[in-house]
Amino acid sequence: MWSRNILQDTRPPFSPTPEDLPFLRLWHGFLTGRVMVALALLLLQAIGQVFSQQVDPWMLAVPLAYLLATLLLRVFGCHAPPAPQAGPQWLPSIGVDLLAVGLLQWLHTGSMNFTALLGLPVLMGAVLGTLMLAWGTTAAATLLLLGWAWWQGQYSSGDSAPRYLQAALTGTGYFIVAFLVHQLSTRLVRESQAAQHNRRAAQMQRQVSTLVIENLNDGVLVVDQGNMVRMANPAALRLLCHVPDLLPPFSLLQEAAWQPLCLLAQRTFVQGLAQTADATLLSPGHSPVGLHVRCWLTPLHKATEDWEQRLCVMFLHDLRELEAHLRTEKLAAMGRMSAAVAHEIRNPLAAIVQANALLDEDLHDPAQKRLTQMVQQNAERLARIAEDVLDIARVQSQIAYTPAATLVLDEVAAQIWRDWQGHDPARRLAVLALQADNALVEFDAEHLRRVLVNLLDNALRYMSTAPDALQLLTHSNAARQVSVQVWSDGAPLDQSVERHLFEPFFSSESRSSGLGLYICRELCERHGASISYQRLQRPTAHGMIEGNAFTVNFRQAARKERTATVFNHQPVA
Template sequence: MSASRLSAPPLPAEPQVMRLWHGFLNGRILVASVLLIFQGLGTVQSHANPWLWAICAIYLGLTVLTRIVGRNAPPPPQTGLHWLPLIGVDIAVVCLLQLWQAGPLNYTPLLALPILMASALGTLLLAFATTAGVTLLMLGWTTWQSLYGPSDLTQQYFQTALTCAGYFLMAYLTHQLAQRLQREQQLSLQSRLAAHLQEQVNHLIIHHLNDGVLAMDQQGLVHTANPAALQLLGCAPGLPLPFALAAHAGNAPLSALVAQTFINGAPLAADMDLVHAGQNPLGLHARTWLTLPLAGNALQATEPLPAQWCVVFLHDLREMQARLRTEKLAAMGRMSAAVAHEIRNPLAAITQANALLAEDLTDPGQQRLSQMVTHNAQRLARIAEEVLDIARVQQQIHAAEASALPLDAQVAAVWEEWRAQAPAGAQDTACPRQALVQLEAATALVAFDAEHLRRVLVNLLDNAQRYRSSAADGLQLLTGHNSASHPLDPAPAQGAQVWLQVWSDGAPLEASVQRHLFEPFFSSQSRSSGLGLYICRELCERYGARLGYQRLVRNTARGPVEGNAFTLVFYPAAALGTPSYSFDTIVV
């Protein structure tokens, strides 16, 4: 849709009332011109009263002046003195012509003009007042004629009364027709404004839909297409409408579906693959609906439009599958949280009972069995806590606000805290918590919550410590700005980006593990719940940051060594006032 279709609808240049007003003004000029010509001819031929010609000339001048001055808007319809230059002048001119004319010519039919004007443009009171004034003048003229000439007085009064009754009837009917015309105009204008508003709403909704929307005719021409549809069809964003869908060979399955919809006269749905040159096949789910056929009179009123439309909705199958996976994960999360909550209570009872039992055990074999129960109960408790931790993360995400953190100072504090912690197991004892720390973003401020950043970094350090070698630089902690060593953005975007990286010289991850690395409840270890990296990514996305994994080579004392790198690219703190992408709902 073009921008011009969204502009405010222009008001009609000639509304019905304005056309009536201009018609009356032009009619008065025409009547005045005919009277002037008629009186001029009569004055030349029979030497009639020259004052009649002068009255007609003055009347013509007044009508032309009124046409020039009052062309923009008619006078207010209410009764008032503003009608005297119109109705008053017309009645006065007719009365003067009737009074001073010498022959049997009758000018009283011209009194219908001011009555019609008052009835069509004024109120009913103005129409009846004008008609009543004309009636009194005609009765007075009849009385005047009966005084100065022999005539049948009864017949003249009857004729005058009949004429005036017709004037009243004409005034009433004309006013009713004019009122109906005005009501129809108002309804038409309201309908037009409502249709324009609905068009704007439809345009905004369709334009911002993630799904594609097409409107096609039976010849396969696309008359309406939103940006999402053009992108799915592989068309240029500014493609002029209408265009033939079949012109692109890759859209043949969709063209066939639309044609079949018109043949069947019923909506259809199908999954299809669109193959465009130089692009991977795109899987789409298409649904079609037919609009109701236009009636004959509507088709004549909008002849360039097709008699029937086919509306097509296009859905990217990849997004549909992603939403389905999200729903499945959400359902699994809710179930896991419920199970973990129910496990905690009996698990606490088992732990307490085992501790009481261990106090009375003296046999070494039984003590070892009691220790096995203790260790496995603790493992179950950790897994339950990690599952329930997702709900806690959700509450923390909604409650926390991003602040401008000095990255290097915060990372240094977390590193010292993590290194000072007691070893958690035998592997930590064999590999002391030492690393090569290179903090090169001393002036950088990042948009993050301090506690959430500590949590992410501790989780990454724990994972790296678990798989590193015993070398002193087998674990590396680095910060910096955009550079050639930036693993996620080889070609940096506009503006400086700050990053944090945790690297370890562990063995490469299998391809199947990499694909599901940040998914919940996935782990390569049987003793892990698989929630650590998932929670880290969701915390990062809350602040517009990106957490990713790559296999990178780092320089060590042993030379270049390939290892596993987890890199966090931060949202710039300078843009804290702007909304960032956030994972606002973690459903459990």
């Protein structure tokens, strides 16, 4: 940058930046000042020759040429000042000024002295150039003064010492002024650079803060003393989403449901202390929204103590999210404990099942038979729960040691589908669409079976009775991205449930262990795949229907091997 290079005495080609604008304005000011000085000299000489009735064409030609030179530079050189270091680039400005003043002083025969105009190029060099340029300009001006003193001594009688002394004092003054002005200019450069640096740092900090606030899961409201919301992030707007097209600034007083937030903000301003409270937003026709609200005041400016500028920052936490998070942590802790318990109860549970089976053989009373069946059903349920809990440890072991195989996705998906449907053909109806064009994927066959069966079981639990309410699809796009998707027309998931779908021990049902989708995610990540949930529309006999879609995106197969199928693969225990 040009202003920075005043300190370094070097500069790349000039390109104006915000920090160069003060110097660009000074450059324009000097150019305009030179035009005004040239115009004044021309008028002064013209009026002087009219009144004195002595025509000296050179005394008119020099100011006129000087005026033309200053006008040309003002028009064509105003976009950027010359490089600050000394060089020929300063000849159209400083060089022309020195030449014009020197010629006027030499040609003039009266008592008028033009040497005071030498201060203009001295100031220009000191402000816009380096110290070397300032001193060089001042030295040239001093030489002109001394030369004029010598010239006068040649054509006049008397002592020349006063004239030389006057020239020396004037030159010394120019040197002092040039040095001081250059120091002020250098300080201006440093201050400008510091201000620009601070401005960029503030802008960067503001961008980072805005990005963080915009992506917070918690709502953030910035409220002034008039209950006007100055800023609100998307999470906060979602909590107040029953108002269409809600964008700040808006007033918290416009909705009666926001009255608790108004009262909390006003209490924060009055007490001048941070506040924490639970609030419930009750809107007609909408479900109540429970919030945990924390309020802080922005710092008070000690210099001005401007209370009117203080703002209240409110953090809104959805109580449902907090409860879900706490529930997930508790379930995770309980899961670790239950894994150990499940391992210990397997043997007693097996003994109960065997004893119940032996007892059932000796009973003939239907009522007693029903009791043994109840014991068997609940024992089997306990066994399944224990197996699900222990599956976490098994999956981790399998993930560590099971190599991936190269599978033809369409073939394996079709075989898994046939096996799954064969257990209950009357109920397990679905649409099978194999569109992966026999693409290869790297995945363990038994792990893929486990993922798809789990997703199909979940879809069967929530779908409708329509024959095309369940769909299994494979797909391969032009970028060779291969995927398999299980879609069903079930009801949409609650947002709090959707965020924790793939977490262990998280379930929206009390009878589920909450491990199925977690195991699916772990198996997919082991093989470089990913699993995700979306709410998508699919064509059915009743038109486009929106439903729940679980999609597994595979990584591209890096090699071709002997195709592994579910028939030749040995499952890992």
